[in-house]
Amino acid sequence: MEDSKVGRAKAKLALIMGLGSVSLVLLFILSISSGAMDIPFKDAMDAVWSIIVNGVNENDKFELAIYYLRIPRALGAIAVGIGLATAGAVMQALIRNPLVDPYITGVSSGAAVGATMATLAGITLFGDPIYSLPIMAFVGAIGAFFVTMLLAEAAGGRPIAYVLGGTIIGIALSSVTTLIMYNNSDKLHGVLFWLFGSFSSMSWTKCLIVLAVVITLALIMLLYAKELNVVLLGDEQARQLGMNVKRFKPIMFVLVAALASVSVAFTGVIGFVGLIVPHLARMMVGGDHRVLIPASIMVGANVLLLADIVCKTAAEPAELPVGAIIAVIGAPFFGYLMIKLGKEYVM
């Protein structure tokens, strides 16, 4: 058997999916057995088994906590991890800049404006009032992303233009958020939770919405993993290889904007995941998107689930905001990556 590139890629893919799934299952078990209510590990496992076999027993407070709070929360963390990591990896390929992610391209700050408008200024679009915050956050996120893209394209579309454009839009929108908060300083608590980023308000409905959207969009992006490799060469080279870049990129941008926006809409601002996870995945499996995106999905799901467990347990019975925890760990880690990979990532 000759040495086969495809064979090696498939082996890498199997390994990362296998290890990632095992670790995800373990973290999931850990996640549903930890939290504010003190449920011994064995009782938690018994409760899960009972839920699977008999359905949830509405009189058992362990089962209630696990079924209505912990499982949706864990699933939500997994979904958002997958969403942010995949969006980051795809954005980095489309823009050909390893420094972009949903945070830097304006998605998070746009979502923050939407969220503060919904909770503080009472501006809502449609639907159930429970969903006015996520809907407004989603609209703000998508809007900010496209303004950033338009700005960067108008400035010539070079990879650095997206970072600059996103930074400018981000600063502008943060000021808008500040102004809305300043004028509503008596009602801040409602939005602060969201701005810090947290999975604590996850319900079954919310987590299923995020999971369904994230998995659908991530699967579509996986179908085009081969094309994302070609896009890395730049528009002209991609065209010369027969790719219809003018059609591919706008469609992908719309999909990636939706993916990033829905990921932050319910849980709030969680920075750095979309930036760091694809880099971590690249260090593990290389840059081929056919392996890189599945690896990002696995790493993203694991990282956010782990971060949420830390948030639940580190300062028991108090809870830490996951966005802040990720940023505190993520910022120095990213600094380290920059120094280590500075030579390879010519910016």
Add this chain to the structure above:
Amino acid sequence: MSCDEELTVRVDNLSFSYGTKRNPCTKTLKGITINARKGQLIGIMGPNGCGKTTFMRCINKVLKPQEGAVYIDGKDVDRLKMMEVAKICANIPADVPDDFHLSVEEFVALGRYPFVTGIWWEGEKDERLVREAMDTYHVTHLKDRKLAELSSGEKARVLLAKGAVQQPKILLADEPSAHLDLKFKLQVMQALKDLSRQGVTVITASHDINLIAKYADLVIVISDGGILSYGPPSEVINEEVIRAVYDVEVTVIRDRGEIFVIPMKPVDPEKGDDEDTRPCEKGIVAD
């Protein structure tokens, strides 16, 4: 016209302009006509900004000419899909971005993109061609390295391998030896020559007149958007042509069939050397 079936590239009265009505004369190609046969190595010469790269972009449909047409194997390129063009026409850029984490092997495999039939993976044949191309251009030992870690010479060989793995009928190489030292310049040109001897029509732009003189079967001299001279190196490369194109005095030495161009000094600028202000010349039709 006995060897019409051998014609792989026919450019018929091609005109292209980036400009608008207000600014029509910058970077313009006018009335270019060439015929390239199977297995020819064609060298394009001309000063910076004369339209060499623009001309090559018109051949593989990256740019659409305002007038005239390009035929590959008798087919009008304008009517072919980009994917169909990519299956017969490969290109070797002067440089590619290397700030991503693809390995050399993954990069070379991108050349098979137009041919991959599955949704994701390359097939057996694609893999075999990638291995062969990496062997031919001596980059197999680099296959797991990242592009950014390579030297210029190594990168040039990787780019050649990516072009060859497309198994093109036509290979466009825009200044493939620009950043290389003498040894690698010769290696790259010899590799292009070998490809042309295997039946590939190679069209390459270069500023190195001596390399063109040594390796090209046909030379096209583009000046001010038109063809100034066209023919075998022995006819085209002489003191007058180079003086007219580059505003440089040279001495051309011919020795046992080889041509050596030695640059002497720039021509006195009294006749005006600002190329962008010179009027566009009518292109010369050449065969």
